[in-house]
Amino acid sequence: MGMSNWSETSLYRRLASAAPSPGIFRTPQLHREALMWGCALVWLGLFANLEQPGRSLCLLHALGLDFCPGCGLGRSIGLALRGQFAASWARHPLGLFALAVLVSRIFSLTFPGMRSWIQPLRNLRLSPFSLRLRRPVAR
């Protein structure tokens, strides 16, 4: 460790005058990944034609294989966004789960300061939510 750490520390000192203010964890961010997921969800929810089979984007289909564990997920998410949950489950069981995961991912990318949506509940110290609450170390 020793030497390299010292040199790095002095580098921080040298960067001190040039660095921007440390608000990066609080201001909303625009991530490329969040943009991609967001565009996909908006397209699936509003514009995609879920009735007719379109051209598949799937690489396994392009290679000539019939089985693919991910196919139907797009339609499933689209159906879930339009409120047809039974049809969504029939198309792909993971559709609703995927929707929830993607929405939470977009949120955590855009608002990096908010560690999770559970955080306000954790601060209330309600029993199941406060399990992973960080406690100060007593010294």
Place this chain on the structure above:
Amino acid sequence: MPNMDGTERIFLHNVLGELNEDEQITALQIYRAKRKDPQMILLLTLLGLIGAAGIHRFIIGQIGMGILYFFTAGICFIGTIMDLINYRQIALESNKQSAAEAAATVKIMRR
């Protein structure tokens, strides 16, 4: 640290700037243990092309995304290819959180 780029240096400086020199060293040690190498993320993402998708998401602690990728072959390889493009941002985002946690830990130890 291996494969450290300018962005990482700048956010490390932002996070560690208000600590004194000893605290910075402690925080850097904690950060070094939690840091994810972008190249490792890239290699684990490549693993998705031969069947085991989503390992990189598990590694950086996104369990929901990991399960989703694993059971849908990386969302029909679209997600895997997206992450191949984005692997640097993915590592960087996880590292930012680790740096903030390291700084918070050191501040708690100060009291």
